[in-house]
Amino acid sequence: MLGTEELSLRSPAMRGALNLPADYPVVRLQARTGEQAVVSLFGAQVLSWTDADERELLYLSPKATLDGSVAIRGGIPVCWPQFNRRGPLVKHGFARVVPWQVIEQSESAVTLRLTRADVPEGLLQDADGAMAWLHDFEVDLTVRLASARLNVELAVRNTGTTAFAFTTALHSYLAVDAIDALAISGAEGQRYWDAVAGADPEYPVQQGDIVFQGEVDRVYPALPRATLQQSSHWLRVSQPASMEQTVVWNPGAALCATLHDLPADGYHRFVCVEAAQIDTPVRLEPGQGWLGGQTLQVA
Numbered sequence: 293m294l295g296t297e298e299l300s301l302r303s304p305a306m307r308g309a310l311n312l313p314a315d316y317p318v319v320r321l322q323a324r325t326g327e328q329a330v331v332s333l334f335g336a337q338v339l340s341w342t343d344a345d346e347r348e349l350l351y352l353s354p355k356a357t358l359d360g361s362v363a364i365r366g367g368i369p370v371c372w373p374q375f376n377r378r379g380p381l382v383k384h385g386f387a388r389v390v391p392w393q394v395i396e397q398s399e400s401a402v403t404l405r406l407t408r409a410d411v412p413e414g415l416l417q418d419a420d421g422a423m424a425w426l427h428d429f430e431v432d433l434t435v436r437l438a439s440a441r442l443n444v445e446l447a448v449r450n451t452g453t454t455a456f457a458f459t460t461a462l463h464s465y466l467a468v469d470a471i472d473a474l475a476i477s478g479a480e481g482q483r484y485w486d487a488v489a490g491a492d493p494e495y496p497v498q499q500g501d502i503v504f505q506g507e508v509d510r511v512y513p514a515l516p517r518a519t520l521q522q523s524s525h526w527l528r529v530s531q532p533a534s535m536e537q538t539v540v541w542n543p544g545a546a547l548c549a550t551l552h553d554l555p556a557d558g559y560h561r562f563v564c565v566e567a568a569q570i571d572t573p574v575r576l577e578p579g580q581g582w583l584g585g586q587t588l589q590v591a
């Protein structure tokens with residue numbers, strides 16, 4: 293179901309390090325400077341990015357389900373064509389729960405493609421079984437490795453005869469030493485939507501760095517230079533102007549305990565910083581295209 297054996301055999305070493313099932317289809321990338329990445333065909337999801345010292349910079353849950361039946365907890369999930377539950381489709385859209393096709397590959401870059409023909413009909417329906425997505429599209433996800441840098445580009449084209457609109461996020465799980473010692477700079481003074489506040493949303497203004505005590509689930513206006521500061525390494529997260537929001541999410545201990553695919557202390561080891569387009573859906577007329585992305589740079 294997941295793809296070709298040929299692709300799965302390209303990366304035995306990384307498969308071992310990641311503890312992936314033996315026949316799990318991935319593409320392995322390598323930069324001349326020593327960085328490596330592993331990309332799953334299921335969901336076009338980057339699962340691992342290591343620097344020249346073989347330090348893992350992304351978080352993949354040791355309890356992630358890797359059988360192609362549900363979304364993978366960790367790496368860089370592609371949320372498309374719907375963010376969260378803001379629409380009739382499955383949470384975060386269908387792109388992260390279907391196999392994509394590899395259409396181009398070099399040593400340090402790969403492009404995977406998803407079209408409507410790749411999506412089972414049930415995933416195009418709403419919870420009541422009514423068709424909720426009738427449009428033809430081509431979505432290309434390109435992963436590029438370079439010195440100390442990982443770039444993910446999302447290109448959407450309307451290949452059909454009707455206009456459609458979508459929301460999206462590149463839902464990156466970034467590895468951290470300890471969530472309570474992490475500070476994210478680059479958001480000071482920004483007014484954000486605090487999803488943890490529940491039915492009565494609040495829009496506080498960010499004071500100083502973002503720090504973590506308990507659950508954090510926030511939508512900021514795009515943070516062009518968010519920087520994760522911690523003793524082992526700094527990580528800069530950037531996104532193009534086409535993505536107008538940045539989501540910052542960590543479940544904290546209590547919510548983490550309810551998520552079956554995270555270990556009890558999992559929340560301690562990652563933060564999600566997501567390049568997103570949520571508040572204003574992107575509308576594409578037939579023939580039109582859109583380009584989004586996210587770049588991670590380690591220092």
Ligand SMILES: O=P(O)(O)OC[C@H]1O[C@H](O)[C@H](O)[C@@H](O)[C@@H]1O
Nearest residue numbers: 363376383384487509539541564
């Ligand atoms: O558990 P998932 O479906 O992968 O969603 C994980 C999280 O994604 C985003 O960051 C949302 O802002 C959160 O509200 C959500 O809980």
